[in-house]
Amino acid sequence: MSTVETRTYRIEQLREFTQRVLQHFGVPAPDSETASDVLAAADLRAIDSHGVARLHTYFEMLSLGRINPRPNVHIVRETASTATVDGDNGLGLVVAPRANSIAMDKAEQFGSGWVSVCNSNHYGIASYYVLQALKRDLIGWSMTNSTKLVAPLWGSERMLGTNPIAIAFPGEREPAIVIDLATPAVAYGKIEIAKRRGEPIPVGWAIDKLGAATTDPQAMIDGGALLPLGSDRERGGHKGYALGMMVDVLCAVLSGANWGPFTPPFALRQEIPKRSVGKGIGHFFGALRIDGFIDPAEFKRQIDDVVRTFRATKPAPGTTGPLIPGDPEREAEVERSVHGVPLVLPVISDLRDIAKQTGIPFD
Amino acid sequence: MSTVETRTYRIEQLREFTQRVLQHFGVPAPDSETASDVLAAADLRAIDSHGVARLHTYFEMLSLGRINPRPNVHIVRETASTATVDGDNGLGLVVAPRANSIAMDKAEQFGSGWVSVCNSNHYGIASYYVLQALKRDLIGWSMTNSTKLVAPLWGSERMLGTNPIAIAFPGEREPAIVIDLATPAVAYGKIEIAKRRGEPIPVGWAIDKLGAATTDPQAMIDGGALLPLGSDRERGGHKGYALGMMVDVLCAVLSGANWGPFTPPFALRQEIPKRSVGKGIGHFFGALRIDGFIDPAEFKRQIDDVVRTFRATKPAPGTTGPLIPGDPEREAEVERSVHGVPLVLPVISDLRDIAKQTGIPFD
Numbered sequence: 001m002s003t004v005e006t007r008t009y010r011i012e013q014l015r016e017f018t019q020r021v022l023q024h025f026g027v028p029a030p031d032s033e034t035a036s037d038v039l040a041a042a043d044l045r046a047i048d049s050h051g052v053a054r055l056h057t058y059f060e061m062l063s064l065g066r067i068n069p070r071p072n073v074h075i076v077r078e079t080a081s082t083a084t085v086d087g088d089n090g091l092g093l094v095v096a097p098r099a100n101s102i103a104m105d106k107a108e109q110f111g112s113g114w115v116s117v118c119n120s121n122h123y124g125i126a127s128y129y130v131l132q133a134l135k136r137d138l139i140g141w142s143m144t145n146s147t148k149l150v151a152p153l154w155g156s157e158r159m160l161g162t163n164p165i166a167i168a169f170p171g172e173r174e175p176a177i178v179i180d181l182a183t184p185a186v187a188y189g190k191i192e193i194a195k196r197r198g199e200p201i202p203v204g205w206a207i208d209k210l211g212a213a214t215t216d217p218q219a220m221i222d223g224g225a226l227l228p229l230g231s232d233r234e235r236g237g238h239k240g241y242a243l244g245m246m247v248d249v250l251c252a253v254l255s256g257a258n259w260g261p262f263t264p265p266f267a268l269r270q271e272i273p274k275r276s277v278g279k280g281i282g283h284f285f286g287a288l289r290i291d292g293f294i295d296p297a298e299f300k301r302q303i304d305d306v307v308r309t310f311r312a313t314k315p316a317p318g319t320t321g322p323l324i325p326g327d328p329e330r331e332a333e334v335e336r337s338v339h340g341v342p343l344v345l346p347v348i349s350d351l352r353d354i355a356k357q358t359g360i361p362f363d
Numbered sequence: 364m365s366t367v368e369t370r371t372y373r374i375e376q377l378r379e380f381t382q383r384v385l386q387h388f389g390v391p392a393p394d395s396e397t398a399s400d401v402l403a404a405a406d407l408r409a410i411d412s413h414g415v416a417r418l419h420t421y422f423e424m425l426s427l428g429r430i431n432p433r434p435n436v437h438i439v440r441e442t443a444s445t446a447t448v449d450g451d452n453g454l455g456l457v458v459a460p461r462a463n464s465i466a467m468d469k470a471e472q473f474g475s476g477w478v479s480v481c482n483s484n485h486y487g488i489a490s491y492y493v494l495q496a497l498k499r500d501l502i503g504w505s506m507t508n509s510t511k512l513v514a515p516l517w518g519s520e521r522m523l524g525t526n527p528i529a530i531a532f533p534g535e536r537e538p539a540i541v542i543d544l545a546t547p548a549v550a551y552g553k554i555e556i557a558k559r560r561g562e563p564i565p566v567g568w569a570i571d572k573l574g575a576a577t578t579d580p581q582a583m584i585d586g587g588a589l590l591p592l593g594s595d596r597e598r599g600g601h602k603g604y605a606l607g608m609m610v611d612v613l614c615a616v617l618s619g620a621n622w623g624p625f626t627p628p629f630a631l632r633q634e635i636p637k638r639s640v641g642k643g644i645g646h647f648f649g650a651l652r653i654d655g656f657i658d659p660a661e662f663k664r665q666i667d668d669v670v671r672t673f674r675a676t677k678p679a680p681g682t683t684g685p686l687i688p689g690d691p692e693r694e695a696e697v698e699r700s701v702h703g704v705p706l707v708l709p710v711i712s713d714l715r716d717i718a719k720q721t722g723i724p725f726d
Contacts, residue, residue: 079474081444082655111442112477116656152685155676169612179609181602185593204598211679229592229599235567236592239544242688246542249532253665254656260672277668292445293479293617302616305640309623313518316574322515325605
């Protein structure tokens with residue numbers, strides 16, 4: 001593994017800079033705080049691609065008036081336990097926390113709450129929303145669709161986003177089980193890392209623009225696609241494809257957002273979809289009251305037992321045994337809360353560019 | 364591919380035989396009809412391992428009084444949109460349809476319904492329940508846990524069942540998207556088929572009893588385990604493991620059933636778990652009212668568009684292009700409804716054994 005040069009920043013500094021940049025474009029102070037929370041969660045949990053590394057793109061979109069800084073986020077349809085929310089083209093980092101709160105409010109009142117969201121933009125890490133639910137003693141679900149990057153099994157073009165699914169279950173003495181998984185075999189970021197290092201990628205990650213399996217990261221980048229979780233027919237690639245489609249329908253068809261290959265891009269330089277089939281991108285949030293099913297104390301004791309039982313699994317040769325979903329992110333959060341967030345030079349340079357253009361200091 | 368000798372039966376004959384066998388053990392007539400519906404759905408949809416091929420096991424369990432033929436299926440806790448149901452150790456084929464109905468009733472009244480079930484037994488195919496939801500114009504979810512067969516990533520022993528997830532979305536003119544996927548890379552049945560044929564299995568399906576990757580089906584059967592969807596760390600095996608754990612918690616921890624390695628076996632000859640952590644096995648059902656989010660006619664038109672758009676994906680070389688989830692099962696159902704269900708000789712022999720022991724004719 002090659003070492004990458006980084007410089008470490010306190011999370012408070014990154015949060016404050018994010019807030020000031022968003023406020024510079026007219027985002028109200030409370031919304032800017034929420035948005036900086038979402039990005040900070042990614043930076044602390046070492047999901048580096050989804051933290052301040054994305055601030056420059058938000059900055060560009062806001063500069064060009066492509067995102068509404070003061071959206072009127074509103075319910076367009078609802079029942080006791082469901083709703084569709086229109087995000088009014090606001091920042092996903094602002095729209096999604098509000099929609100997630102609506103789902104949680106409904107859960108507290110009616111046992112569960114399910115909110116599909118249209119007319120939104122990228123919402124950060126899926127797990128942020130389920131961690132919010134844990135604070136209210138709820139089981140939270142979170143999904144989003146996104147720009148096309150993934151081929152359906154037996155297809156040779158990008159048709160689905162990386163469409164993640166997150167859900168979390170609280171323990172009593174053990175930490176919560178926090179599941180957050182994207183539905184392709186691998187994140188796009190890993191293709192870029194392999195390319196930078198001049199290394200081949202494993203079979204099962206990607207196809208080239210003709211639909212053939214490839215180990216060349218550049219062949220995926222040049223009009224190829226990621227493969228769904230499971231990779232090929234033999235190993236269950238149809239399952240990853242089906243999960244990606246499930247997320248797409250719940251987030252986008254159910255809310256009236258754009259789905260599949262028509263989901264608008266996150267960044268300015270990405271291809272514009274051929275047609276529009278709805279409004280913005282979509283998310284889907286769920287919340288379940290634990291005491292709507294079982295005594296919460298009993299549930300948490302059982303989750304502790306689950307965590308300990310799975311940690312005690314006989315390890316596979318050459319490994320330290322199974323992790324519990326959320327382990328790596330939680331450990332990173334402890335470490336980075338104390339010692340700061342390492343940023344790579346291109347990200348620092350992006351943040352300095354924002355500083356230069358807005359006059360908000362960053363160094 | 365070797366040909367396997369089969370004989371074809373009309374579905375009505377299989378349904379009637381199932382009903383009479385169950386009634387023979389005191390299962391009430393309406394429950395026996397429901398149970399035969401669930402098995403018939405599997406046989407028609409060519410999920411052969413889950414149809415009448417399992418009747419002999421139900422027969423054995425009922426003969427030994429291990430399953431309650433007249434369960435008092437009841438709600439133990441509920442809110443407007445959630446409930447936990449105790450199946451009173453009834454047939455899963457009877458308990459699960461009732462619990463699913465409760466979820467659907469709640470959805471009709473409060474927008475969504477979520478039911479976790481304990482003290483149940485194997486429930487057939489996961490998709491049966493979401494097809495029932497389609498009949499009531501609802502989006503249905505269905506999950507179940509089951510006897511351990513799958514290793515968590517980096518583990519070397521069986522800790523999770525094949526824990527399937529099903530969900531379906533109705534179209535207007537196009538058929539519904541019906542997703543039904545188990546969370547390991549491959550079904551156990553495929554290991555058995557490879558063994559019978561004396562063929563190796565692909566890398567990524569299984570490990571042996573020491574936790575090492577294996578291509579020998581017998582090595583998996585002799586104390587090895589299936590690998591989760593994604594197979595290894597590089598290709599996302601941690602994601603399949605997390606999905607399996609998600610299903611386990613929703614079905615079993617939330618309801619008070621047995622989870623993980625403690626989930627009781629389906630068949631008599633399987634290993635009894637080391638300890639009991641709850642009652643029976645667990646299921647989880649969800650139902651969402653489409654008009655709780657969007658105009659259902661608009662939703663169905665969009666689903667048609669999704670189906671057509673994904674069918675029109677540029678095909679990968681050597682394929683006819685992506686399928687829509689549920690395509691193969693729907694085509695089988697059309698074919699088998701007309702031409703009958705082919706059963707292999709060992710299954711026919713099992714059914715004849717039941718006939719002999721009960722005096723109910725089958726030939």
